[in-house]
Amino acid sequence: xxxxxxxxxxxxxxxxxxxxxxxxxxxxxxxxxxxxxxxxxxxxxxxxxxxxxxxxxxxxxxxxxxxxxxxxxxxxxxxxxxxxxxxxxxxxxxxxxxxxxxxxxxxxxxxxxxxxxxxxxxxxxxxxxxxxxxxxxxxxxxxxxxxxxxxxxxxxxxxxxxxxxxxxxxxxxxxxxxxxxxxxxxxxxxxxxxxxxxxxxxxxxxxxxxxxxxxxxxxxxxxxxxxxxxxxxxxxxxxxxxxxxxxxxxxxxxxxxxxxxxxxxxxxxxxxxxxxxxxxxxxxxxxxxxxxxxxxxxxxxxxxxxxxxxxxxxxxxxxxxxxxxxxxxxxxxxxxxxxxxxxxxxxxxxxxxxxxxxx
Numbered sequence: 001x002x003x004x005x006x007x008x009x010x011x012x013x014x015x016x017x018x019x020x021x022x023x024x025x026x027x028x029x030x031x032x033x034x035x036x037x038x039x040x041x042x043x044x045x046x047x048x049x050x051x052x053x054x055x056x057x058x059x060x061x062x063x064x065x066x067x068x069x070x071x072x073x074x075x076x077x078x079x080x081x082x083x084x085x086x087x088x089x090x091x092x093x094x095x096x097x098x099x100x101x102x103x104x105x106x107x108x109x110x111x112x113x114x115x116x117x118x119x120x121x122x123x124x125x126x127x128x129x130x131x132x133x134x135x136x137x138x139x140x141x142x143x144x145x146x147x148x149x150x151x152x153x154x155x156x157x158x159x160x161x162x163x164x165x166x167x168x169x170x171x172x173x174x175x176x177x178x179x180x181x182x183x184x185x186x187x188x189x190x191x192x193x194x195x196x197x198x199x200x201x202x203x204x205x206x207x208x209x210x211x212x213x214x215x216x217x218x219x220x221x222x223x224x225x226x227x228x229x230x231x232x233x234x235x236x237x238x239x240x241x242x243x244x245x246x247x248x249x250x251x252x253x254x255x256x257x258x259x260x261x262x263x264x265x266x267x268x269x270x271x272x273x274x275x276x277x278x279x280x281x282x283x284x285x286x287x288x289x290x291x292x293x294x295x296x297x298x299x300x301x302x303x304x305x306x307x308x309x310x311x312x313x314x315x316x317x318x319x320x321x322x323x324x325x326x327x328x329x330x331x332x333x334x335x336x337x338x339x340x341x342x343x344x345x346x347x348x349x350x351x352x353x354x355x356x357x358x359x
Contacts, residue, residue, distance in 0.1 A: 030146065
């Protein structure tokens with residue numbers, strides 16, 4: 001069996017490699033289906049041959065088929081000695097096991113015998129196999145979506161192939177035309193060179209040469225004038241360069257001076273910050289001293305008030321003591337005791353007054 005021509009696609013001729021891979025997958029699936037159908041046909045033919053052998057050997061089994069249908073079935077099936085099983089005593093024993101039972105109960109191998117007995121014509125299976133073989137060879141008789149797509153792809157491939165051949169032919173023609181054009185251009189170039197030489201010979205005539213010499217002299221004078229002008233401009237440019245260098249030096253000096261001033265200002269700023277911090281600290285210390293002085297003043301005022309109160313109390317006590325001394329009749333007897341008490345009171349008041357003054 002020759003492969004399908006659609007699969008003979010070279011990767012150099014077409015760039016649709018993915019399409020070629022899909023075609024390969026489709027054709028592989030179709031081949032598998034074709035082989036499966038052939039196996040099914042082979043199994044059906046073997047079963048039909050077994051059924052025919054059983055009918056010929058045992059006459060007790062009756063199927064629900066007509067005689068003309070069975071005859072047609074047996075006539076259409078190929079009678080080959082390899083497919084038909086020989087008559088053996090085991091088959092007669094199997095089919096004589098139960099004469100009244102049906103074919104389904106007699107043997108499991110003939111489970112679908114009634115289905116194959118109802119087959120009236122098997123020629124369509126053979127036609128289908130022929131169609132499959134023809135499809136594998138590249139001839140598509142039965143119209144299916146796969147066959148139409150394959151036909152379209154095959155036609156497109158053939159069209160691409162013909163276009164490629166035409167393009168190669170056109171390239172050959174273009175190469176020939178290009179070579180002919182190149183040779184023609186070379187010939188024209190040689191003619192132009194000959195004409196140029198002839199014109200040069202004609203230009204060497206005397207009047208033309210005189211006019212050319214005059215024009216050359218005029219052009220030389222203009223060139224000399226322009227050169228002098230360019231020299232003057234070059235000198236001016238040199239002077240300007242010198243001035244620019246002087247100004248650049250002055251700018252550099254000013255820049256250095258500015259940087260030094262900036263550094264000095266930064267130092268002054270640092271000194272100013274330090275003095276400011278010192279001033280803040282001194283102000284804080286002065287505020288603390290002022291607070292301490294205020295607290296001391298308040299304490300002194302309190303002590304002065306206490307001293308005045310104590311003095312007043314002492315004066316009152318002295319007045320009372322005098323009154324008591326004057327009024328008491330037993331002043332002589334109690335003189336010693338009163339003096340003792342007076343001395344003790346004076347010592348107490350003196351110690352208290354000294355403590356308050358120290359605080």
